[in-house]
Amino acid sequence: MAQQRLKAARVISIHTNHTHCITNHRMKFILVHRYRSLAVAVIAPLLSSLATTLSHAHESLAAPGAAAAALRVPVTAVPATSLGANTLGDDGKDMKEVKVVKPPEASPLFNMLINVEFADKYVTPRGMIVRDRGLTIEPLALIFLNAYKGEGFINSFTIVGGGWWDFGTSTVSKHPPYGAGPKTNFTEFDPIGGIAVGFAKHFKLEVTYTAFVERILDIGTSHHLETKLSFDDSEYLKAFALHPYFSYWQELANKATDADVPYKVFGPSPNSGKHPQPYSSYYFDIGIMPGYTFQQLGGLRLEALCRILLSSDRFYGEYYKSSPTIGVGLFELGMKATLPLNFMPKNAGHWSVHAGFRYMNFVDDNLYNLNTFNDPGQPVRTTWQAYGGISVFF
Secondary structure, eight states, X not given: OHHHHHHHHHHHHHHHHHHHHHHHHHHHHHHHHHHHHHHHHHHHHHHHHHHHHHHHHHHHHTSTTHHHHHHTSOOOOOOGGGGTXXXXXXXXXXXXXXXXXXXXXXXXXXXXXXXXXXXXXXXXXXXXXXXXXXXXXXXXXXXEEEEEEOXXXXXXXXXXXXXEEEEEEEXXXXXXXXXXXXXXXXXXXXXXXXXXXXXXXXXXXXXXXXXXXXXXXXXXXXXXXXXXXXXXXXHHHGGGOXXXXXEEEEEEESOSSSTTHHHHHHOOOTTOTTOSSOOSOEEEEEEEOOXXXXXXXTSEEEEEEEEEEEEXXXXXXXXXXXXXXXXXXXXXXXXXXXXXXXXXXXXXXXXXXXXXXXXXXXXXXXXXXXXXXXXXXXXXXEXXXXXXXXXXXX
16 A cells, blocks of 8 residues: 555656646747747847858958957957847946056156247347347257156156257457457356146146356356246136246346446446345246147147236346336237147157247336347337247157
């Protein structure tokens, strides 16, 4: 009896398992049959596309050198939709883009700027007309040590050194008075040294030492320090950015102008009051330099310069007229066009040519009269300068 029950249980078990198996096969058949048309609609185009791609790949790789060229093709981002994400019904949410992250290019440790400028006269930024005859040639050479570059509050630190020279086709007297011989074409050499610190993303602070080593009229060497703060407002004003700056320029030793000459030639002045001698002094320089680049014209850039110099009463002296403690020494307006030489080889640096003009008005009466002791030989209220040059930045 027990054996009959055991056999019956086995039969039931076998029958049940068999029935379950048949049911599974039947369900699978129903599912395959039901979704076969959908599977064919989805898979067939994919297989066809894959076959076409492999065929093209076979033909392209069969060409000489094609395999090496294929290895040089960079990997780019592949959108999820191009992989059939929407076809698979997940709206692309689970598909990820394949991206190649390129490391930032390292800045060179050193850069160099060479600029050679030609002008119809030599006028200093402080309003001294040193030469107003013939052609003035002014080379500038600067070396930049890029000590630091980052993304923090301090984003760059650069050390700068170099020099500036002035030559001319017309000569200037080596000894006073102006016009007497012997004369020289080599007027001046200015050594330059300083640092530039970029901070807060858009600001730059520059502290620069210069010396004016004069080779004319027995003028002694003067020493100066300029502290300049500039702001790059391109992110905010875009094409209408003003690029404002503010600088404080201090004479450290001797005069950067010939403000002391009339005292030496004519003696004390009743206008000098509490300042019988000009001595070392300072001025402030405030300006903007908006510009616009015409990409369709080969990158031609036009810039307009507007600056005003506010001088202390001792900077130009008070031989001719008493001055306020801080007054307008001069103002300047100008226009400059710069065109990059894109045809130059990339390994030869960045070349450009430029040309422009500037207008200067000498507001301070003492500055107006000081050009009597320079090349004009008479007081000058306004002057124009035309200039042009070529630059290369390595």
